[in-house]
Amino acid sequence: xxxxxxxxxxxxxxxxxxxxxxxxxxxxxxxxxxxxxxxxxxxxxxxxxxxxxxxxxxxxxxxxxxxxxxxxxx
Amino acid sequence: xxxxxxxxxxxxxxxxxxxxxxxxxxxxxxxxxxxxxxxxxxxxxxxxxxxxxxxxxxxxxxxxxxxxxxxxxxxxxxxxxxxxxxxxxxxxxxxxxxxxxxxxxxxxxxxxxxxxxxxxxxxxxxxxxxxxxxxxxxxxxxxxxxxxxxxxxxxxxxxxxxxxxxxxxxxxxxxxxxxxxxxxxxxxxxxxxxxxxxxxxxxxxxxxxxxxxxxxxxxxxxxxxxxxxxxxxxxxxxxxxxxxxxxxxxxxxxxxxxxxxxxxxxxxxxxxxxxxxxxxxxxxxxxxxxxxxxxxxxxxxxxxxxxxxxxxxxxxxxxxxxxxxxxxxxxxxxxxxxxxxx
Numbered sequence: 516x517x518x519x520x521x522x523x524x525x526x527x528x529x530x531x532x533x534x535x536x537x538x539x540x541x542x543x544x545x546x547x548x549x550x551x552x553x554x555x556x557x558x559x560x561x562x563x564x565x566x567x568x569x570x571x572x573x574x575x576x577x578x579x580x581x582x583x584x585x586x587x588x589x
Numbered sequence: 590x591x592x593x594x595x596x597x598x599x600x601x602x603x604x605x606x607x608x609x610x611x612x613x614x615x616x617x618x619x620x621x622x623x624x625x626x627x628x629x630x631x632x633x634x635x636x637x638x639x640x641x642x643x644x645x646x647x648x649x650x651x652x653x654x655x656x657x658x659x660x661x662x663x664x665x666x667x668x669x670x671x672x673x674x675x676x677x678x679x680x681x682x683x684x685x686x687x688x689x690x691x692x693x694x695x696x697x698x699x700x701x702x703x704x705x706x707x708x709x710x711x712x713x714x715x716x717x718x719x720x721x722x723x724x725x726x727x728x729x730x731x732x733x734x735x736x737x738x739x740x741x742x743x744x745x746x747x748x749x750x751x752x753x754x755x756x757x758x759x760x761x762x763x764x765x766x767x768x769x770x771x772x773x774x775x776x777x778x779x780x781x782x783x784x785x786x787x788x789x790x791x792x793x794x795x796x797x798x799x800x801x802x803x804x805x806x807x808x809x810x811x812x813x814x815x816x817x818x819x820x821x822x823x824x825x826x827x828x829x830x831x832x833x834x835x836x837x838x839x840x841x842x843x844x845x846x847x848x849x850x851x852x853x854x855x856x857x858x859x860x861x862x863x864x865x866x867x868x869x870x871x872x873x874x875x876x877x878x879x880x881x882x883x884x885x886x887x888x889x890x891x892x893x894x895x896x897x898x899x900x901x902x903x904x905x906x907x908x909x910x911x912x913x914x915x916x917x918x919x920x921x922x923x924x925x926x927x928x929x930x931x
Contacts, residue, residue, distance in 0.1 A: 577870035588631045
């Protein structure tokens with residue numbers, strides 16, 4: 516059972532990377548909201564690029580998730 | 590006008606009672622047939638034995654449940670285009686209702702996004718963008734249908750693997766799941782039946798993006814589309830982005846430009862990995878979330894997760910297509926801006 520426990524701990528450690536992605540998504544949303552507040556007319560364009568940036572950032576968290584799931588389920 | 594309002598009120602009243610009836614049915618079903626802890630397998634489950642061997646490599650070919658999902662999505666999309674969208678367009682109406690309206694709105698979003706980025710290549714890029722988006726969207730939303738991912742046959746390979754990984758786990762061989770129904774001598778089971786048993790089942794249909802083969806294949810298609818449109822727009826000069834021999838001859842920063850080109854090659858291939866793992870990770874995590882929440886709290890709690898997955902499926906489909914579109918638009922533009930200005 517030790518191997519099983521090590522797997523669980525490893526998956527948990529792998530998810531630490533999601534911390535950076537969380538910060539990144541927050542910063543992207545902050546920038547987007549500030550931009551929209553200053554120039555509400557440009558909301559559409561800002562939203563599109565903001566979502567694109569968020570998706571790129573979120574991909575890092577998803578990689579962590581994939582690594583964690585590979586550890587757990589293989 | 591008054592008549593229309595009356596029908597509408599009546600409809601809302603009926604829907605409310607249908608929703609209540611479904612909730613009550615869900616509570617009763619969860620009580621009678623409590624869900625089990627699912628055994629989650631990463632590779633797609635085989636539904637058939639080896640069908641044939643590939644001629645050159647000798648690899649075995651199986652029909653997996655994710656392939657079934659893609660085939661269903663293909664048939665659905667082709668039927669939708671031929672028998673619903675085309676007659677609606679031919680009817681000459683200005684305003685569309687129902688599924689045609691949804692498709693129209695999505696196509697409009699796709700077209701406007703592309704037109705804002707790609708310029709004169711819009712007409713070439715829109716079909717690829719739209720095809721990828723609609724296929725991934727259909728495949729992602731199939732995950733939300735009850736029965737997908739949860740009704741299937743007992744999977745011996747997963748059972749052995751489960752025993753191997755965790756010998757303490759109780760699996761079907763120990764605890765005899767009651768089949769939903771039987772075809773021939775094969776028992777069709779669902780995630781449900783007895784508590785304290787892991788359900789290692791091979792579902793008939795499983796969301797296709799939970800199989801890395803599907804996402805990798807799609808990522809490879811979009812990678813090839815990016816390269817092909819680059820060559821079509823710029824000819825062989827497109828490859829100067831990667832191997833910049835002319836820059837070597839220039840004094841000063843020329844050698845750095847050459848090294849940057851080599852990094853471009855790496856980043857080009859990392860696109861395949863990031864495309865495929867983004868979609869796979871999102872949808873696989875969604876599948877696990879749906880199964881686990883459904884096991885822990887079988888009534889009502891899954892609704893919130895279903896709504897989340899509805900949004901995630903749409904966003905991931907749009908993002909996959911949108912990134913393909915943006916990279917294709919980038920490939921059509923020359924990277925030697927400073928030279929062209931002279």
